[in-house]
Amino acid sequence: MADRAEPAVKAGSGPEPTRDATLRSFTGYTMKRAFHAIQADLKDVLEPFGLRMLTFSALVVVVDNPGLRQAELADALVIERPNMVLIVDQLVEAGLISRAPAEGDRRAYALRPTEEGRALYQRATAAVRAHDERMTKNLDEEKRQLLVSALGLIEAVQWEEDDNGERS
């Protein structure tokens, strides 16, 4: 804690001196690094299909919930409606989903997958599943379940913070 002048790390003293020990004690930092690795790998996995993480996610939700509206899709993916427009545009232009007028509400669109969209869904989902298994290959199934469970509990915290007066 004293203000030493020059010690710290000298070039070539070791391979990787682990300079982020303090940050490693934070769950969020460790998660950021792990997610960064997943993101980079997944990007390469989806590229051959002409998809990004967001367009893949949107396609999956539309295939699983044909007929839903853009606002519902945005809610499901926790994306703001304005940001949903370009994502849906891209999927429509790629011929993977269709934007048909929703019957009974002239404001809204009903999103449905095309045949092509369903076919790509199958192939892309399989590739992403393989990617996921590759990224978690060092975890046994029990640990992977615990990981997903823990992540769910962390995400849920934001929905329960209304009465204990901690954060608004």
Added chain:
Amino acid sequence: MADRAEPAVKAGSGPEPTRDATLRSFTGYTMKRAFHAIQADLKDVLEPFGLRMLTFSALVVVVDNPGLRQAELADALVIERPNMVLIVDQLVEAGLISRAPAEGDRRAYALRPTEEGRALYQRATAAVRAHDERMTKNLDEEKRQLLVSALGLIEAVQWEEDDNGERS
């Protein structure tokens, strides 16, 4: 799997029908959502200190490793060198760290925290620790340890993929 016409979800049929069941089976998707929640909360935590996630991380590493260079800092945080410039600029302008010429190498700068930087480090780190404990309050210590361990194993996958011929 058949191409049903209109079923899916009708407005008002339920509160939150869980339209992303398929995506939930992917570790990366669950992690993205959890990390998104952490990011949003952490942003609010750091704002009073005039820090962002990246500037906070950089400050912590500089305080813990006084004298290190920008390239070393970038490596430690897995950030490209060009992106490090603005982050260091911001910390220098805020008077939290100093960019002094590295002795023995006229190319490089040695980064060191100022007194002000060390003081803010203490306060911000405490706030982030509280934030981290709040986000993981639904996990007992064993589960939290398992989470961090699992995240580390996932991140490590990218460093061991050179000989099994899966991905370049």
Added chain:
DNA sequence: GCATAACTGTTACTAGATATAACAGTTATG
């Protein structure tokens, strides 16, 4: 009924993170 509020998708704009190419100055290597 009808004024008002709320919702739909959209445009425009902003801020931030991340990545690459290319550069001048400096140091290391053969």
Added chain:
DNA sequence: CATAACTGTTATATCTAGTAACAGTTATGC
């Protein structure tokens, strides 16, 4: 000493994410 490699930097590009504001449509309250 010529060449390669490294330092920080600029410029540029893409993607994510968020807010404000809008016209058209639907729902609500009186």
